[in-house]
Each structure stands twice: as structure tokens, then as C-alpha cells.
Amino acid sequence: MSATTNAENLRADSARVRARMLAAARERIAAGDLDLPMNAIAKAAGVGVGTVYRHFPTRQALLESLAAQSLENLVAVAVAAAREPDVGSGLAALLRAGMRIQLSDPALAEVLSTIDAAGDETADLSRDLAAAITTLLDRARTEGAIRPDLTADDLRRLLCGLQHAVRIGAVDDADRYLDILLAGLRP
Amino acid sequence: MSATTNAENLRADSARVRARMLAAARERIAAGDLDLPMNAIAKAAGVGVGTVYRHFPTRQALLESLAAQSLENLVAVAVAAAREPDVGSGLAALLRAGMRIQLSDPALAEVLSTIDAAGDETADLSRDLAAAITTLLDRARTEGAIRPDLTADDLRRLLCGLQHAVRIGAVDDADRYLDILLAGLRP
DNA sequence: ACCTGAACACCGTTCAAGT
DNA sequence: ACCTGAACACCGTTCAAGT
Numbered sequence: 001m002s003a004t005t006n007a008e009n010l011r012a013d014s015a016r017v018r019a020r021m022l023a024a025a026r027e028r029i030a031a032g033d034l035d036l037p038m039n040a041i042a043k044a045a046g047v048g049v050g051t052v053y054r055h056f057p058t059r060q061a062l063l064e065s066l067a068a069q070s071l072e073n074l075v076a077v078a079v080a081a082a083r084e085p086d087v088g089s090g091l092a093a094l095l096r097a098g099m100r101i102q103l104s105d106p107a108l109a110e111v112l113s114t115i116d117a118a119g120d121e122t123a124d125l126s127r128d129l130a131a132a133i134t135t136l137l138d139r140a141r142t143e144g145a146i147r148p149d150l151t152a153d154d155l156r157r158l159l160c161g162l163q164h165a166v167r168i169g170a171v172d173d174a175d176r177y178l179d180i181l182l183a184g185l186r187p
Numbered sequence: 188m189s190a191t192t193n194a195e196n197l198r199a200d201s202a203r204v205r206a207r208m209l210a211a212a213r214e215r216i217a218a219g220d221l222d223l224p225m226n227a228i229a230k231a232a233g234v235g236v237g238t239v240y241r242h243f244p245t246r247q248a249l250l251e252s253l254a255a256q257s258l259e260n261l262v263a264v265a266v267a268a269a270r271e272p273d274v275g276s277g278l279a280a281l282l283r284a285g286m287r288i289q290l291s292d293p294a295l296a297e298v299l300s301t302i303d304a305a306g307d308e309t310a311d312l313s314r315d316l317a318a319a320i321t322t323l324l325d326r327a328r329t330e331g332a333i334r335p336d337l338t339a340d341d342l343r344r345l346l347c348g349l350q351h352a353v354r355i356g357a358v359d360d361a362d363r364y365l366d367i368l369l370a371g372l373r374p
Numbered sequence: 375a376c377c378t379g380a381a382c383a384c385c386g387t388t389c390a391a392g393t
Numbered sequence: 394a395c396c397t398g399a400a401c402a403c404c405g406t407t408c409a410a411g412t
Contacts, residue, residue, distance in 0.1 A: 013395095014395085016398095017394095018255070019229050024295040033302075034201055037384095037386080038385075038386065038387080039384080039385055039386075040384095040385080041388095042397095047396075047397085048396055048397035049386090049397085049398070050389080050395095050396065050397060050398075051357070051384095051395085051396060051397075052387080053387075053388085054395080054396080059386095066380095087310060093271040111353045113351070114355070119379055134402055137322075144192045147195075147367070149363065153356065154363075154364075155359070156369070157353075157355055157356050157360075157364075158352050158364065160351060160352060160355060160379085161348040161349050161350075161351045161352025161353075161355075162352075163348075164300070164346040164347060164348045164352075165345050165347060165348025167342075167346075167349075169340065169344050173341070173344075176336065176341075177341075177345065177348075177378085179277040179345075179371075180334070180345065180368070180371035180372060181371055182371070183370065183371040183373070184366075184367035184368055184369070184371025184372075185367060185371075186370070200376095201376085204377095222404095224404055224405080225404075225405065225406080226401085226403080226404055226405075226406095227403090227404080229378095229379095233376085234377075235377055235378035236378085236379070236405090236406080237376095237377065237378060237379075237406090237407080237408080238376085239379075240379060240405095241376080241377080242408085246405095275394075358383055
């Protein structure tokens with residue numbers, strides 16, 4: 001077999017191993033544990049602990065990989081919201097989706113709250129998210145639909161905060177709390 | 188010396204040791220670390236690790252002891268706010284103080300967010316806090332100053348959430364965010 | 375009674391040795 | 394090149410032995 005084939009095999013194997021580690025981490029998170037012990041993940045994925053470190057040099061890197069899909073979903077929602085003809089509906093839809101996705105993926109909730117410490121790929125997505133939100137807020141500001149001083153970063157942080165308020169109690173208060181935030185954002 | 192004197196000496200010594208452990212824990216928190224490793228606290232306080240466990244059976248118990256003073260301050264503010272003639276001023280003062288005290292004491296921020304898991308003393312203070320807030324909200328509701336469905340627990344959680352929103356970014360956004368929440372609470 | 379700290383289990387992290 | 398897992402440091406927690 002050629003060198004190329006070998007490299008591809010290695011990459012395929014590496015991808016499989018990576019998927020196994022992420023699955024093991026997700027299992028722990030689903031069980032309510034955001035601890036992500038590297039040794040335990042290695043054992044559950046059937047690899048040496050050094051392999052976990054090779055793929056995910058830090059706990060933050062692992063978290064970001066776990067949250068990547070959810071973050072992409074959120075970016076897509078924000079882009080769509082920025083294009084929504086009714087800017088008020090767009091803003092409401094964005095906040096609702098941001099809450100829903102964070103509640104369904106605790107890794108995203110943590111990544112979204114610590115986005116300043118993000119690696120390259122997460123930082124890229126974060127920029128896309130901020131750009132879409134800025135577009136939406138600019139439109140809303142022009143229409144007089146929101147406080148003039150509100151930035152994309154404000155909206156992200158307030159959404160993270162609201163998620164925290166929901167999470168420390170009953171999840172079915174989410175809609176009421178979103179309503180309170182939306183009302184508070186008006187000028 | 189009498190048995191009473193001995194008991195008093197023991198108590199005085201115990202209190203001194205307790206204070207030393209709390210001071211050691213506070214030093215770590217002040218250094219930005221909410222980890223509170225029991226072994227490290229024992230070493231810093233010059234006691235055996237078993238003594239730390241005797242005084243604080245769980246990390247939660249230690250956190251609550253660290254936050255007790257701050258929580259008492261918050262309760263006092265809430266009681267005063269409930270008596271404030273201008274109910275709007277009372278509500279604003281309570282939220283501002285809740286934010287300020289949480290920001291100055293990360294242990295309180297965590298205890299306030301996990302108040303359901305509280306021990307007896309913290310639970311007592313929590314009840315006092317809830318009672319004072321309920322009094323304030325009842326008055327505000329009668330005057331039509333707030334949404335009718337808002338409970339004391341909602342206010343606590345929203346305040347915890349807002350603290351989180353502030354903490355993950357610049358602290359000087361606190362006043363703007365409080366303004367947004369206050370606006371959102373109106374009917 | 376209260377305190378000490380050794381002891382055990384476990385996790386983070388590195389790195390020499392294997393393939 | 395990539396992976397393994399032993400090794401070391403550290404933390405949580407218990408409990409037999411001391412005072």
C-alpha cells in the first residue's frame with residue numbers, strides 16, 4: 001500500500017478514536033457531570049490517557065469540541081434571525097433558541113460564558129455569532145426597537161445569565177424569564 | 188480549674204481554629220480560586236485535615252460559612268427595602284445591593300445559586316430573605332409596579348443570573364444590566 | 375472529647391518506551 | 394508519526410491512634 005493510503009488510514013483511525021473519546025465525554029455530561037476527568041475518558045474510550053491529551057490539550061479544548069455542533073446551530077439561528085423581516089420576531093427567536101440550545105447542551109453553556117478563552121475554531125464561530133447579532137441589533141436600533149447602547153456582547157452575556165437563572169431552578173420558567181429580558185431590552 | 192473552664196477553653200480554642208480555617212479559605216478565594224481543597228486549607232491553617240472535616244463536613248458547608256456574613260447583610264438590605272416607602276426605590280436598592288454583595292463575595296454568589304442544598308443556618312437566612320422579598324413584591328404588585336406573576340424565588344434566580352452575566356465580562360456593566368432587569372420586571 | 379496525619383483511592387499531567 | 398500507560402504530584406475522605 002502507498003504512503004497516502006497509510007496516512008488516510010491513520011487519519012481515519014484517529015478520527016474514530018476522537019469520536020470515541022467525545023462519545024465517552026458526552027456520556028458523562030449526559031449523566032449530569034461536567035467534570036470530564038481525562039483518565040476516566042481515556043479508560044471509557046479504550047485509549048491511553050496520552051491520546052486524550054494529544055487530541056484535547058486542555059479541558060477547555062475538549063469542552064469546545066463537545067460544544068462545536070451546538071455553537072454552529074446557534075450561529076445559523078442568529079444568521080437567520082438577522083435576515084428576518086420582523087426584527088422583533090428575529091430577536092425573540094434568537095433568544096429562545098439560545099436558551100434552548102444551552103439548556104440541551106451544558107458544554108455550550110460553559111463555552112458561551114468563557115468565549116474569551118476560546119481556541120481558533122471556537123473563536124471563528126464566536127466572531128460569526130457576534131457579527132450576526134450585531135447586524136440584528138443594528139436593524140433593531142434603527143427601528144427604535146431596543147435600547148441604543150446594547151451590544152452583541154451584552155446580548156450574549158445576558159443570555160448566559162438568563163440560562164443560569166433558569167438552570168438553578170425549574171426549566172419551565174425559561175419562557176417567562178425570556179419574556180422579562182425581552183421587555184427589559186426595549187428602549 | 189473547673190470543668191466549665193475547661194469546656195470554655197475548648198470552645199475558645201475551637202473557635203480560634205475555626206477562624207483560622209475560614210481565613211485560609213478566604214485567602215484562596217481572594218486569590219481567585221473557588222476550589223477550596225480541604226488538604227490545602229488544613230495545611231494553611233496548621234491543623235489536621237480531619238479537623239477541617241469536623242468543622243465543615245462538606246465543601247458546601249464551608250462555602251456557607253464563608254458566605255454567612257454576606258448573606259446576613261443581604262437579608263438586612265431586603266428587610267429595609269420591604270419597609271421603604273417608595274416601593275420602586277426599595278426594589279432597585281435590593282437588586283443593586285444583591286449585585287454588589289455577590290460581586291464582592293464569590294462564595295455568596297455560589298451559595299445564593301444553590302440555596303436549595305443549604306444547611307440549617309443558611310436555610311434560615313434564606314427563609315428570612317424570601318419573606319422580606321415577598322413582602323416587597325406584594326406591595327409592588329398592589330401598586331401595579333411589577334409583573335403580577337413574579338415570585339421571591341424568581342427575583343433571587345434572576346439576580347443570580349444577572350451576576351453571572353456581569354462576572355463573565357466587565358464588572359462596570361453591572362448598573363446597565365440592573366437597569367435592563369428592572370425595566371423587564373415592570374408589568 | 376477532640377485532634378492528628380497516615381493511608382487509600384482517584385485525577386491531572388508528563389514522558390520514556392513501544393509500535 | 395502516533396500511542397501506551399507507568400510515574401509522580403496532588404486532592405478527597407476515612408479512621409486508627411494519640412492527647
